[in-house]
Amino acid sequence: MVNSIEALIARIKQAEWFGKIQRFHLFRASPPVSHLLFADDSLFFCKADCQQSSEIISISRQYGEASGQQINFSKSSVMFRSKIQPQMKSDIKRILRIHQEGGMGTYLGLPEQIHGSKAQVFAFVQDRLKSRINTWSSKFLSKGGKKVLIKSVAQALPTYVMSCFLLPKNIRSKLTSAISNFWWSNNQESRGLHWIVWDKLCLPLSEGGLGFRMLEEFNLALLAKQLWRLVRYPNSLLARVLRGRYFRYQSPLHVKPSYLPSYGWRSMLAARSLLLSGLRKNIGSGWDTKVWSDPWIPTLPARPATSKLVTTNPNLYVNELIDQSSKTWNIAKLQELIVPEDIPHILGLHPSLSFSRDSYIWAFTKSGNYSVRSDYWAAKASPREDCDLPFQGPSVWSLSRIPLIHGVFPTSSIFANLDHLYWRVKELGGSEDSIRDFPWIMWFIWKARDSKVFGNIDTHPADTLQFACSEAESFRVARARDAFLDIAPTCLEPPVSQLDSSPPACQIDGSWVQGSSLSGIGWIVGSDRRFSNLGLKSIRQCLSPLHTKFEALLWAKRSLTSLSITDITFETDCKELTQLLDTPDEWPAFSSELEDFYSLKPSFPRFSLSFIPRLNNARVDCLAKKVRARGSIFSHVSSSTPDWFSLKENRPFLA
Known part of the structure; x- marks a missing residue:
């Protein structure tokens, strides 16, 4: 089938080359188009004359003979420009054997023409949703079942339309009303009693809502993605076509309103301010x-x-x-x-x-x-509503090393606080060193509250934090005592030769702390418990932890190239770094780093970057943390650790 489609496209291009088909210009400065193929829905463009129409039908017939697919003439239609003479229309329809004129009303699920009342044009979205909800209303569904249906079907149903057009306000209002009535009703005839406004149910779970979507904001976010694609992929067909009409000499982010724009273009511009804000x-x-x-x-x-x-x-x-x-x-x-x-x-x-x-x-x-x-x-x-926070909580959190973000942490929501501490604080740049004590801080805040409530004993916030951190340190020392004996000596053992034919592995890591002026990076070449070369470097603070780990990879490759060690593989405990190299087009924030990476890659014939558990990368993690804590910019590449990197000083980083 793929070969048949390729042959079809080749025949069309051949006909274009010999002038048998004249491609269609939507706008004068836009690229010409001769065909658009979408599975069963295919469009062909040519000049309105008998010769070119015969060429189109001839190519289609040859494709049908090769692929076994045939044109369904009863479901096909032909569209003409307004200035085409009636006699020419009749001749072309006779040659094409297509007698239906004016299009099929919809194409790929969207209306072909958008004019007049937008509420009438997009009324089909409302009708489709209501018909789907009415079939559910007759069933006895639990709130959990209704929640699943609303999220997975009801609010997903208009997504495709909203990704292309801005739905009128009254259509969005009716869609929201239909979903809200379904949520509160007990049967098909009753609207039910709405105990709370719909906006409250659209709050995230962390704020007491159910995570339903507000259609207006979701519509704008979907349209902003279309505008983003014009910026991100300026050479795509859509971008080139729209550029010829609306932003020939400007960026689509800053173009001025044009004369008589299409509704699709106006829809995208409605989301421009939202896109610019991020x-x-x-x-x-x-x-x-x-x-x-x-x-x-x-x-x-x-x-x-x-x-x-x-x-x-x-x-x-x-x-x-x-x-x-x-x-x-x-x-x-x-x-x-x-x-x-x-x-x-x-x-x-x-x-x-x-x-x-x-x-x-x-x-x-x-x-x-x-x-x-x-x-x-x-x-x-x-905005979040103000509520009473847990007993002495904000005093204690402000004294800890965990970064506070106004309106984000701490909040009145226990779920939001835990979600932030477990996941979000790392995404916002918080280091593991600064957040590792939070379970003990929470526990001692609770104990201080109990002392106040049941014993009327006041505990100073500084004492609460001190007790928590002391208990956390004791726990880590006890847990790391056995692991320390196995891991620590590997940083100081002498080099050994490689016994197998597989290339040695270079483990890399970086240390990044919010608010610090420096970052630490390091690498070690070796396997098991021994190493042959290592590198330590302190650099100016990178943009994020992931940027630091990428910088560690780049510096390791430069250092190994200078040592003439190029038959080597790389290992990291950062899954995101491996994903970045697997799908570089999905990470535009690292475009400059990726350029450096590709310039160094040819020097390593068997380059690979694989993920290893964090415990297996403890040696390099130890190096990077020690380098950052040293507080000065320097680098060290050798087959041994520097004198200041003693086992005794290294103990806190391994604990």
């Missing part, structure tokens, strides 16, 4: 980013740099802040122009070693790729 410029060469106006500082949300001068040059570009010989940041220039608070953020960015263009990335995901889920919650951004 975009950040990823620095490549720096030639496309203005220092004082473009959002390139990696904060949430992203913003331009802040000047320390009274007057600024509005046309200053980021490339002027980069030392072009070394492709590193010009620190003297940064200190001259930019406030000190922004400089650490800038130094964490990785300028490209080549002249790659700056690009937009999505700031609310690690990968930098747009996510409808993250944009939906950014659009919703509902």
